[in-house]
Amino acid sequence: MGRRPPPAPPAQPPRVPSTEQLLNQHRDALKVRFPLPEAEQLRRRGGRRAAKMVLPVLALAVASVLLADPAWQTRDYRTSVADRRQLTLPDGSRLLLDAETHLQVRRHLRSRQVVLLQGRARFNVQHSAWRRFQVDAGPVHVRNYGTVFDVDRQGDLSEVTLWRGEVGVRVDGSDAEQRLKPGQRLLAQAGSLSPPEAAGPDRADWTRGRLQFDRLPLSEVLRILQRYHDRPIVLDDPALGTLLVSGVFDADRAETAVALLPDILPVQLQTAADGSLHLRARD
Template sequence: MSAVPLQVLDEAIGWQLCLGSGEASPQDYQAFSIWLAQHPEHLRVWQQLGELDQQLGIAAPAPARRALLARPNRRIPRSALGLLLALGLSLGLLNTQRPLSDYLADERTGSGEILELQLPDHTQVTLNSRSAMDIQFDEHERRVFLRSGEILVETAHGDARPFLVVTEQGSLRALGTRFLVRREGDATRLVVLQSAVAAHAQQLPAERVIDAGQQVLMRRDELGQAAPAPLGAGAWSNGMLVADNLRLADLLASLDEYRPGYLSVDPRIADLRISGSFPLRDSELALAALPPSLPVRIERYTSWWVKVVPAQP
């Protein structure tokens, strides 16, 4: 099955929970029919859920199958958890998914894992959650290829060979420095914390120096304008996320990278703003800090399905 848009998937799951609860009203069914007809993607996702529902109906006893469709706060038997995991994997909804090529990387991290490395030249590299990189040192240069995710680099002194971080979009040459490199879809983000980095987009003729306190987004054919580095950009290496007037949706997207399962936000509150520090190694504690600060509540379908919704239904 192909990947599906997370918002549509979230809506489809909500409809399945509603219609499978045994408490749906005729108005619910009418609203569901309208939703189903609104977009072809709605029908595709619903059909995928239906196919999987049939598989669960064959493979699972009735109590376990009903547990998967239970409303929040109902206890789920242990036997159902394995089926829930299979459901998530089959739909591609568990965001721990990653390119298969990542598993061939020299170094990689799983969901919620932060890995500190010392390279042969004594350069310190920290891999963020769900990151993968290759290390290629020879007599001419020191090269790290970032396949996915994010790394924090603190280059060692005393080695004359250039130190490069390379991605599909170009190369970043350290000028005795400490910096962050993050893959973002078809782009690479550079955040310079100390000294400077020379950035060279793959299809541009020359490199450009980015100074400390600046960030830039690099694509194959473009090197964007330098902008101020975000507050606390490297705080994740110490297990913290620093939010400075951050959209709630963006905060949750960051927390999502450090936990298994499916974490989403109701579109009505996605643009709420929040500031503060949140622990990455305990995302449940981070989620618990939201309701006192914002008009939201945490809705749990299971330990794998969590959604942040408006405080008032």
């Protein structure tokens, strides 16, 4: 019998870079933000003595930068109606933007931050032991612990759904952080976090352009369909918003989905002169 191969060495934990390594990695960015005086300026200020004074001043500035963790690069991304877009960040994290979504990716020295201004996105985050990943959606803040999750922003209210790993959610007005387990979701707004509840697998279908509704209020259904429809969808009677909708629709055919609503609900659909679609109670 052949000899068994030696066991594989145990996996080594990720090494946390030292301050010197961080400085080397971001030296160019620091030079732009904190330029050193020119040689002629140093001579006018006292030659070698002034040059020696620059070093502690620079060290203090660098320490301040690392502590404050300012953004040194910000990029803006938008999607239009019925458009989904995938991004790969420099750290390997992947983002999928739903239609009608606007977000900013901000690169910091010690952290990674995404500001979700509008819409919905899927975050597949590459783990980093020393640069945390956080999503800010108005008053709602989602901290990643190496995971896959969705954030759906609706004004100051956001829905957070976790698919893999772990996230912590906190809101303005409270220091408490609510942890989610895979397959859970919650609603969050300033001063309020709903208890986590189970998230059905249908909530992940939007990434494939498939919209599945299971007894979802009509007002919420129309909000979602509007992302994929280039004409305004108006609910003339807000009381109709509580009607429950169940069904599976194609996001790329949102107009067909709206046209089917009178077949499953006591509503009628009319097109106004400006092209907007109006839902009202059936006569």
